[in-house]
Amino acid sequence: MIKKSLHIVFPILLVFLFAFAAAKINNQADSFILQSKQQRFIAGKPITLSFSSTSKTANPKLFLIHTYGKTVLDSQNNNGQITFKIPAMYCLKTGVLSWYLIQDETKITNGSFTILPNDNTVTKIENYLGPPSLLTGTDHFTMMVAIPTDKFDNPKQDGTEVLIKDQFLNDITVTQKTTKSFIAWKNIYSRTKSGKMLLSTECNNTDSKEFETEVKPSIGEDFTIDFSRNHSFADGNQITSLTTSIIKDRYGNLVGDGTLVTFQVVTNENVLLKTYASTINGVAIGQLLHPDHQDTFKVKAYITGIAQSKTISIPYLPLIKNFKYTFTEKNRRITVGPVRSFMKQLVPDGVKVELKIFRNEELLETKIVETNKGIATFILLAPFYPEKEYQFEITTLGITQKTDTKQYEVN
Amino acid sequence: MKLINNRNIYKTAFALSFILISIFTMLGIGRVLDYLNTGASRTSMLHLETESEDVYLPKVSWTNLVNPAREMEKNTLGKLERDYLFSWYVKNNALEHNTSKGIADYYTQNTRHNLYQTVNYNKAHDITIENTTLKHFPDLEFYSEDGQLVVFKDRNVIEYQKIYQNKKLLSIVQDTASYQVMMLLEDGFWRVRHLLKMDAEPFIKDSIQPHPIYTVSKNKILKNNKPYTIKGINYYPKNSAWDTFGERFNKDTIAQDFDIIKKANLNTVRIFIQYGDFGKAVIHPEKMQKLKTFLDLAQAKNLAVIVTLFDFYSDYTLESWTLTHRHAENIVSTFKDHKAILAWDLKNEPNLDFENRDKGNVLAWLEHMTTVIKENDPNHLLTIGWSNSVEATNLSDKVDFISYHFYNDITHVEYETNKLMKSTQKPVVIEEFGIPSYGGIWNFWESSIQKQADYHKQIQTYFKKNDYSFMSWTLYDFPQVPDQVAGKWPWQKYRQKKFGFIDEKGINKPAFKYISN
Structure with a gap:
């Protein structure tokens, strides 16, 4: 019985052994040779890689590293002829495409080819x-x-x-x-x-x-300024225009519209005034109110950090030499004026008149009133000014007049 | 009337449903308002708020910044480099997870669609590819006058990838290629406009000459060309077990311990650097300072140090490779000229992770790490502390000497060590050995301080006879042992506490007599 079964088992075993041995040898001997030797391809054209193999059954895989991605391709084994079709998306883009042929988790061979831009297509x-x-x-x-x-x-x-x-x-x-x-x-x-x-x-x-x-245009070059005004009297009412020359860059191009020019004014008392203007067609026009007293304005213009003008001087003449004032209503009403201007016309409304009230040389109060039709009026109410005597100083348009000591009734 | 009746149930149900509907309506309105508000703030328009975490840090060395157009600003370069690495990161992520997340942020409209095609193709064919790049050597070629366009050539990018199809690993491929890259500055991002893969160029060899103190010749370690037998000990300060560089770091304590070690006729200590403790990819400077203090002390006392890296770390996935590389690079390059260091031990017992973390992963990580360390520090030796002599043959051609940990039956020490020496032709160091003196209920009174002394006495005779290099475990008994070390159970912990030659009170145990030969 045992012998008989041996007779059966042994040949089967032999067959198996042989088959496995053959398979093993076959496996080792599997070789893949790259057949497509083309190294350069043109983008947009289909690409296939083919290998010849000793195995008619092997289905190795191809791992691709492309500029824009990596993937794995399955093969078709056609009687020992193994082909891989490179997916269209990779055929379209240029660069070196590296491939690795993989079978049974091992890298068998690798290589690369280059895809070049397609110069036959529209640029x-x-x-x-x-x-x-x-x-x-x-x-x-x-x-x-x-x-x-x-x-x-x-x-x-x-x-x-x-x-x-x-x-x-x-x-x-x-x-x-x-x-x-x-x-x-x-x-x-x-x-x-x-x-x-x-x-x-x-x-x-x-x-x-x-x-x-x-x-x-580049940044402006240095420029000059000029002024124009209606009259030269310090009436505190008229406006003096300050005009720059045409500001240009060093190649003679007008500076861009809207370039900001700062006019800086220094008065006789070293007070600093400023006015601003933007250029149009290279010219900036600044405006300045006349002072209300005799003064000389020294004006200089700047484009901050870029360019400047020379200083010009603008003199303002006094509007009046003196003015009248009267004390009425038991000295409690002081009427200044009518203040008359250079043609004897009444000064414009709103000229500032300042009244300083002293008692025994001591300044008590300063009152300011603006003229109306050339006249400014101060009223000293008895309850506020209860003393017997006061002195006054009246100033307007840069002219100061001192009054006598005035007597007041005391209730 | 009963409280619970149909009428009341209906009433309650009605009231409840009213409340529920109100809640959902309110939530819905809230969501709508929330949605309408997105993107409304100006910061989100300029993407100023994108705080980036370190997720991808391959080595980037700009080889050239001179270009015919605008001079590159340092700030722009930093931003450009960050966004360029992110473009790789999102590409890697897209290939690994077949998702298009993030691509739109780092590739321009015309370019991103090339990536989408690959993602779709791979998704359809169930292909996933884990990637990392290890090195980039970009070379600036053009930076436009208005600062909106840049062209550079990223030379010899090393790409490492694991290819899966149908969730099965197909192969691992390392490829080196150069890339020509054009990026545009678009709403706050540098985005890839054109990319072109090119052939790699020959690497330029680093011409810096190493000047090592410790070298290896056949199976001997040499110090200044004279044979050097390591007689060492694994060291943690008494109260800082597994936390040498922690809060309790104290120069005096260490100096005293070094005196004890030196007097005991030992010449080497082995210490451990924990990945997380030292700050992961970006090293904490104060930790580096402590390590320097430690090494300077060792140098002053004429002790050699084996520094073990990556303790308490076991993430070997490609995703974290670049981060671990920067960690090692930072430490190793800082101390590349330090005279106290004998060797870098890449990782303690990595073979314990073979089972859970995939052996292939662990070995690949280790292999690349040897390259990183050798590149950054050609002066010191390199080893890996395997937990047994069988696994110690792994990567033996990559290390300078073989280290293994011997916790088997004492009679096998000669057999195991000699066998390992024969198989590798490199020096072999028994980097850990020892037994605990603990004998109690948790190990059935297996050991005692006397048994420990006998063990060390006997093993030292073997060492002396064969002139083995050894490092015992460990100088001190520890009152506390963290769970990660041996386990959380008392029978695991109690053993681990009593391996020392000196007990918790600072008294030498009998084994101390046999600490060296």
């Missing part, structure tokens, strides 16, 4: 221009960067020719540049005139759209 061109505005002058520039690509958004190979064009007034420049590291670029220098500059690029008959950069 696209992407441009970056910056900075978007310039100052006039020879050391400012804007940079035009052009990135020509093929239809599949693959940057062209190094050495691709790109024309970079710029126009300024009658001056049109076309420069030929070649790409390196994706880009062709050029610094376009500013001009001495302000205005608009137009730029564009061209590659393989593909033209970019029009780009615009503004050449703005």
Whole structure:
């Protein structure tokens, strides 16, 4: 019985042993040889990698490292001919594609090939221009960067020719540049005139759209100022206009509208006054109220940190030499005026009249009243001014008059 | 009338449903308002609020910043580098999880769609690819005048990837390639506009000459070219078990201990640096200062130090590789010229993680870490502290000497050590050995201080006879042992507390006589 079963088992065992041994040998001997020797492909064209193998059943896998991703491909074994179809998404993009042939968790062989941009497709061109505005002058520039690509958004190979064009007034420049590291670029220098500059690029008959950069005037140069006024009297009412000369940059371009000019005024008493104005067409006009007393204004204008003018002097003549005043109603009403101006006309309403009240040389109070129709009136009510006598000083339009000591009734 | 009747139930149900509906309506309105408010603040428009955590820190060395256009500002470079690494991080993440999360933030509109295609393809074919890049050597080629466009070539990017299909590992591939990159500054992000994979370039060899004190020749460790037998001890200060550089770090305590060690005729100590304790990828400076103090003391007392890295760390996934690399790089490069260091021990008993953390992962991590350490410190030796002599043959060609921990029956020490020496042709160090003196209910009175002394007496005779390098475990008994070390149960903990040559009170145990030979 045992013998009989041995007879059966032994051959079966032998067959198994042989089969496994064969399988094992077969496995070890599996070799894969790359058949597609092509090293360079053009983007957009299908790519297949084929290997010849001694095995007619092996189905190795191909691990791909592409610029934009990694994946694993399954193979088709057609009678020892193993092919891998590279997915379309990887055929479209350029770069080195590394592959690793993997079977049974081991890397059998590896290699790589390059996909190049497809120059037969329409060229696209992407441009970056910056900075978007310039100052006039020879050391400012804007940079035009052009990135020509093929239809599949693959940057062209190094050495691709790109024309970079710029126009300024009658001056049109076309420069030929070649790409390196994706880009062709050029610094376009500013001009001495302000205005608009137009730029564009061209590659393989593909033209970019029009780009615009503004050449703005540089900072202003020093300037002069002048003044004009209705009359030269210090009436505290009229306005003196301060006008700059036309402010230009060093190339003769008008500075940009809205450049702020500060007019700084120093009076005889060293009081500092300021007025501001923005330029229009290079000119700024500042306004200044006339003083209400004789004075000389020294005016200097600045564009802060940039330019300045020389100082000019504006004298203001006194409006009156003296004025009348009267004490009435038991000296309790003081009427100043009528104050008369340079043509004997009444001074404009609102001229300040100051009354200083003294008692025994001691200042008690200062009252201020504005004129109306040339006249200013002060009323000293008895309850507030109960003393027997006061002295007064009256000042208007820079003229001061001292009164006698006035007597008052005491209740 | 009963309180619970149909009418009351209806009433309650009605009232309750009214309240519920009100609550949901309010929540709904709240959500709508919340949604309408998103993106309304200006900070979110400029992405100023993006605080980034260190998730991806491959080595980046800018080789060249000179370019024909605008001069690169340090601040911009930092931002650019951060965003560029993020572009790799989101790409890696996309390939690993087949998700498009984050891609839109770091790739421009035309470019991102290339990545989406891969994600879709891999998702459909159930392919996942774990990735990390290890090194980047970007070389700036162009930075536009308006600061909005940059082109650089990232030379020799080392990519390491594990490829899975149908959740099964297909292969592990390391690939080196250069990438030409163009990035644009768009609403606060530097985004990849063009990318081009190129062939790698030949590496430039580092010409710095190492000047080591300790070297290896055949199976001997040499100090200044003279044979050096390590007679060492694993060291934690008495009250800082597993926390050498913690709050209780004290220079005087360590100096006293070093005197004890030196007097006991020992020449080397082994210490441990915990990954988290030292600040993970960005090292805490105060910890470095403590380590320097420690090493300076050792140098003053003429003791050599084996510094064990990555203690209490066991994440070997690709995701964390770059972080651990920066950790090691920081420590190792700081002390590359320190004369007290004999060797870096890469990790304590990594083979214990083989089962739970995948042996392939652990070994790959260790192998790359040896490269990182050797690159940053060519002056000191390198070893890995395996927990037994069988596993100690792993990566033996990558380390300078083999370390293993001997806790088996004492009679096997010669057999195991000699066998290991024969198989590797490198010096072998018994980096840990010892028995506890604890005898109590938790180990059935297995040991005693006398048994411990006998053990050390006997094992030292073997060491002396064979001139073995050894490091005993450990100088002190410990009143406290953290759970991570041996386990939380008393029978595990009590043993671990009593391995010392000196007891908790500071009195030498009988075994102290046999601490060296």
